[in-house]
Amino acid sequence: MFKSIVEGGLLADLKKISGMGYIIFDNHMHLRTDGRFLNAVDMFLKAGGNSFNLVNLPDARLPLDDYYSRLYSYTVRMSEIITEERRISVPVTLGPYPLDYFRFKENGYDPVVEMKKGIDLAAKLIEQGKANALGEIGRPHFPAEPEIVDHCNEITEYAMFIASDLGSPLILHTEDLNPEGYRFLEKMADHASLQQSMLVKHHAIPEDFAIQTGLIRSVLASRPNVRKIMNSGLRLLLETDYVDDPSLGWKVIPPDSVPKRVELILAEVTEWEKLLENIFLKEPIRLFGEDIFKRTTEP
Numbered sequence: 001m002f003k004s005i006v007e008g009g010l011l012a013d014l015k016k017i018s019g020m021g022y023i024i025f026d027n028h029m030h031l032r033t034d035g036r037f038l039n040a041v042d043m044f045l046k047a048g049g050n051s052f053n054l055v056n057l058p059d060a061r062l063p064l065d066d067y068y069s070r071l072y073s074y075t076v077r078m079s080e081i082i083t084e085e086r087r088i089s090v091p092v093t094l095g096p097y098p099l100d101y102f103r104f105k106e107n108g109y110d111p112v113v114e115m116k117k118g119i120d121l122a123a124k125l126i127e128q129g130k131a132n133a134l135g136e137i138g139r140p141h142f143p144a145e146p147e148i149v150d151h152c153n154e155i156t157e158y159a160m161f162i163a164s165d166l167g168s169p170l171i172l173h174t175e176d177l178n179p180e181g182y183r184f185l186e187k188m189a190d191h192a193s194l195q196q197s198m199l200v201k202h203h204a205i206p207e208d209f210a211i212q213t214g215l216i217r218s219v220l221a222s223r224p225n226v227r228k229i230m231n232s233g234l235r236l237l238l239e240t241d242y243v244d245d246p247s248l249g250w251k252v253i254p255p256d257s258v259p260k261r262v263e264l265i266l267a268e269v270t271e272w273e274k275l276l277e278n279i280f281l282k283e284p285i286r287l288f289g290e291d292i293f294k295r296t297t298e299p
Ligand SMILES: [Zn+2]
Pocket: 028, 030, 055, 136, 241
């Protein structure tokens, strides 16, 4: 049955594949209403995508006193507009971005206290059904002073305890991880009674796949990356880490990249069915639940 779908032109196939229940899913996008916003969503949909994880985008213009409350309402509102205007549901990921640490510190706040409060507030919205995951939480992606790394680990562990209580995924933002880095996070998850597979290492690199771990890797959907992982047989997600920007640049990669990589997979992978089922069905549903994708996969 699937074979016949592949024979009629790739984009048409991709649409049929979405219609058959695959969730052509980008696991990491940041949007803003004064950037491309719905135009970016349209680029994604037009290319054959049908749902993406909307992750809050830090905004230095917001006052620090009620920073997370404002940032989260804004992000949740965007997800509602996307659903109203484009008839797709998108999971929402809320949480303190690791680099918020520096802004709080420079302005005389205790970053650990503020960011833990930010996690509590995100948890409340997840409980209310307005959001679906915690993140992106973790450590700076560049070397930082040991004290800062310790504080960030404390915040991350706190988030793991909360994610465990909520039964929700936690999207991790960290430096590139070596085997010890993965072990460290696995142990932290075990300590917090959080299933390792509810931890998603955002911006994982294909080289990571040589490392055994219970964490789920979300890989930037560049052509070289997808070619490197397409035969790994491992559980993973793809993402663009698209950062919407009023200057209309392309950071990190454009919002239509994931559906375009699905075309690449269809063209180059013999066992594409297994790969698509893994990336575009099993993992998104396991992490975010089936309900959020219902509108997305309804014909
Ligand atoms: Zn991000």
